[in-house]
Amino acid sequence: MKDGIFLCIAAVTVFGALVTAFSRSIINAALGLLLALVAIAGLYIFLSADFVAVSQILIYVGGVMVLLLFGIMLTSGGDNIFSNNPIMGAVPATLITTIFGLLGIYVVNTSGLTFYQGAYRATTRDIGHFLLREYILPFELVSVLIVVLIVGAGVMLRKELVIVRQAPQKKEGKK
């Protein structure tokens, strides 16, 4: 049963990832990504990481995906939204991706790491302790980063800073 559910979720993940990779429509790609992200959150639950799973949904679905959808909607005019995500150079990309995948599988097979049987554990409290004890410095740095981010994003999108450049006129043939 568990394996079955796992396989379903894994299949959904792979399906979402493949949609992201191969869809010609940017909005479908984004939806594929959304599917993959939610499914990965499900995988996290298999790995006893419910807090991370919830974080994943909160941040990716509630934040990043909304932002990406905003971005798509703001930058895609009219009808071409379904076909403005062209795929080019598929052959070399496939080649490189295949090489990378084979390499990864090779590494997984030859890693020689020892693994233990994992078990479900309540994690929230312990993650809090880790964050505020061992990883307090990166934690604070992330907060600084986010402040910088807020300010930076705000400054970047201020109207008066944006210089609207005239679209280059197509030159008529010289007579």
Add this chain to the structure above:
Amino acid sequence: MNFLFFEGISQNPNSYLILAIIIFCAGIFTVLTRKNIIGILLGIELMLNAGALNFIAFSFFRHESADYSGHVFAIFVIVLAAAEAVVALAILLAVYQQRRSVSTDDISDLKG
């Protein structure tokens, strides 16, 4: 080939690692083939998630007792991914306001 290392697929670390590789490869393919910058961003998100999945998997399988460093790293990855998405989209919108395009072909002024 020790693909099925432990009993049960859901309890086998390699299944998670292989899944992560697949997601990562999908991400690489997306990144390499897209001309739309948002498409590239989507690929990057996929790759980051593959990495986070690896972190969680190793945290689950590599320790006899509880150790949540992997979780913490996964959270950092998620947060940084969000940050990166925000900055990237801000830049993207600024570029779009200037050039009315988000294709990498049109944003190639920086030539050697």
Add this chain to the structure above:
Amino acid sequence: MTQFIYMFIFAVIYLLSIAVAAGFLTVVERRIAGRMQSRIGPNRVGPQGIVQWIADAVKALQKEDIIPTDAHSFLFKIAPYLVFMGVFLTLVPIPFGAYTLMENLDTGIFYVLAMASFVVIGVMMGGWASNNKWSLLGGMRSAAQMISYEVPAALAVFVVVVMAGTLNFQKIVFSQGASPVDWYVFRNPFAFIAFNIFFIAALAEGNRVPFDIPEAESELVSGYNTEYSGMRFLFFFLAEWGNLVVIGALVSTLFFGGWNFWFEYTLEFSVPGRYPIRFEVLGFLWFLFKVSIFVFIIIWIRWTLPRLRIDQLMDICWKYMVPIGLFASIGILLWMYFVPEKSLADTIMRYSMTSFGGLTILYFFYRVFQNLRVTKAKIYANPFV
């Protein structure tokens, strides 16, 4: 395997009850609206029109399922389910009694906040997929509004989490007591501020008046659900009124003691068999009572206050509620540090705030009856007309 079957059965029961509750609430709201506007409201179908909602549902199911031309059909179809899913999933960890809950999640309230984001996606998708500029605007506004108001809501929740020391709903309920003195809302001023912020933010997140900008009829026809009809519209509908229940349940659980009813419960009662079934029933009813009070208040607000403008909405969020929320979350830390529980200051503060709250309610009723006396108006308090 049996575990999953049980889970499935529970899920179906939840789904049905939320549908029934939401449908029933539509009738209730229309009745209340009628009373407030000096009219009767639906009263034909069934006694006092109480099964009106069934008639509506049947009508909606029979309608033609229209998908506009040039709409992105897949997204158009999936959007209402996403919205409904977002609302329905939030019910999973909310405890209606000591046992009456789906899953006692360790990440409880955090999970609820996360699931709410599906609503955002769904609303956006629906608005965008309709290929209608009003819908698109509604969806955009809705997304912006919901994401913005998640911040003060999270800050208010932070206050409660700090006081309880856990994210788990059951533990939050246990750490409060049955009597109003033990409720978090009357524990200290910061929690009271947090309650207000959370309530307002929840209204905004649920797109309720005065924050129903995304579906403002006079501006956007009907917002993101303009193009929807029939069954799909019903899902948006269900989600909206289910959201009322969720808001009421969250507020009751977080700030008003949840299902704790007169008795001092401890964690030991949570062991199966140690807990009498009558307590469970009484607690459930008590919880429902609290929820219906808040639902009534929300409906009341809807028919009382005018709608805000979009810029006012954002101003309220970012210029007032977020700073106040930050103030409250820092203040609660200091309070927890300097005023230990059961200390004299803590006790005095609890009792004084509780009595202040009670006196406020009493004063409200006094003013109501005073006004009635002065204006010599008749009160039609009988709901069964």
Add this chain to the structure above:
Amino acid sequence: MDQMANYIWIIPAAPLLGFMINAGVSFFYGADAPAGLKKLSALLSPAVILVSFFIGLGIFLEMLGHGESERAVSQNLYTWIKAGTLEANATLYLDQLSIVFVLIITGVGFLIHLYSTGYMDHDRSMIRYFAYLNLFTFAMLILVMADNILLLFVGWEGVGLCSYLLIGFWFAVPKYASAGMKAFIVNRIGDFGFIIGFFMLFWGVFHYSGTTNIAFDSLKSVVGSLPGWYLTTISLLFFFGATGKSAQIPLYVWLPDAMAGPTPVSALIHAATMVTAGVYMIARMSFIFIATPFTLTVISIVAALTAFVAATIAITQNDIKKVLAYSTVSQLGYMFLAIGSGAFTAGVFHVMTHAFFKALLFLGAGSVILSAHHEQNILLMGGLRKKIPVTFITFFIGTLAIAGIPGLSGFFSKDEILWKVYSTPNEFFPELPLFLWLTGLITAGITSFYMFRLLFLTFFGKFRGDDEEAYEEVHESPLTMTIPLMILAVLSAVSGYIGLPESLGGQNLIHKWLAPVLALKEEPVVNHEMESHLMNLSILVSFAGAFMAYVLYILKPATPGVIAKTFAPIYKLLYGKYFVDEIYEAVIVAPLLKIRLMLNTFDHKIIDAFVNLTAVVTKAISRLHGIFDRVFVDGAVNNVATFTQYQAGIMRNLQNGSMNRYLYYIVGSFIMIYVFIRIL
């Protein structure tokens, strides 16, 4: 140390302060200063001089209380120049010689400042005038108080500058302005000798004794190690400098022209103080001059000639100030006569008495000029004694003093000089003292004659002006002008008694006061009987001169014209001032101008040709360079650029601006790194 000696610095500082304030006001307001500021300036400028005078007087009184060798005081202000081992300090130094000059400068200076407040009352640029006057006082004080020869030179040049500024004070009149320039240029000629002199002195002192200290005290002790010929050269050059400043032959020509300035300036600068700077300088460096008998002989001859020539010119002059100017030159000749005989004390004594009576005469002349509405020709005056009695009396006393009438100061100092000249033997020409004495005696007679001529023509007889109205309007000067006259008259009358010669039973106080600091020749000859005889002779000569003047200008006023006609060539020679200016014009100036033209031609023809040739050659060379540049250097540079561009063309493919390409690079290199690390 004494109390007052700490305040030496105030003596020059006070006039400097006055100068700064006046100059600031003048600079700010120009010629349009408000009347209040003018009054303030007229109050301030004499006051600062008075301060200096009182400080000097205090120091003098303190000096009196000390022994002969302990009277010198000095104050080091700061190190002025420090170059290698040479060190020139700005040190103020006061000894018996300096204090006499300080008192003359500040005392007479104060009176003249006071007089100026009346004399310049109506001038627009009065504040500027006082600024110059204060600056002059400052420079003069620096000159006499200098501790070393360099600082002395600062004062020396400073007074020259002020003299120039004041002669040309009314610079709007071209004649006056050119007179100022003439004074300056002639002085520069003298200064040239002076500069070479003290460069040689430095070098010589350093070369022969190794000393680099240039203070006078130090020089005095090392001068003996210099060879005689070298020292003689130096002293001749110094004397040449002194002839410029003190108006001796051949450089006296500027002094009569200097009368273009305001009359008080003539009194202060060109009679009382600045022109005696040469005397002071030689007296200060008497230790050099006393060691060079040849120079002393030259000085004697030049001085005697100057005295005689100037006196003869003065006979025929009609301008009241010109007469006094030539008289000044003549009297300066007397002073140098004394120096030439090694009688420095007598020279300084005459400086002092001359300062009093010549200042008196000039101021009196100024008073007359002012009274007579700026008329300076004595032939157009006459009979003024009734109109301006105070001026007349004081002028009369001054005339008596300069003429050598017994009992007045001029008599004593002049007779002292004549006796010293007579009694001092000369090493080169044994008869020279006698001739010098005779010249001096005759000059004394002439002096008496022309001074009384001036007096009679001005104050006696009838008014010879154009109309009676002008005569009626003649009036006495204000008190600010007459009080200085009266004070100076008293001083002219009595100051001689501090140098009362021993032959008359006096103490000769001034000699005793100065002797310790001045190098003197061997012990003076004491022969009171001979001295008395000579004195009687000189009295006789003076009275003779005065009588002749009385006869010619009071009794028979027509006679001078007859005499002039009879001896017309001589008269013309004298009236034309021996045509010295014309000779200078012909001998020096005209050749100089011709040389200038020649040099100009030389410049245009020869030097320019050289320059042009150089240019042509340079052009040709640069052509060659250009070809080399274009072919080889540019070729190399261009080849480097082409090569770089070629390489860049290959490398730029790495950066073609396409994001996808970059991503390929990233992933590809990642794979390669991984392969290298994990597999290889």
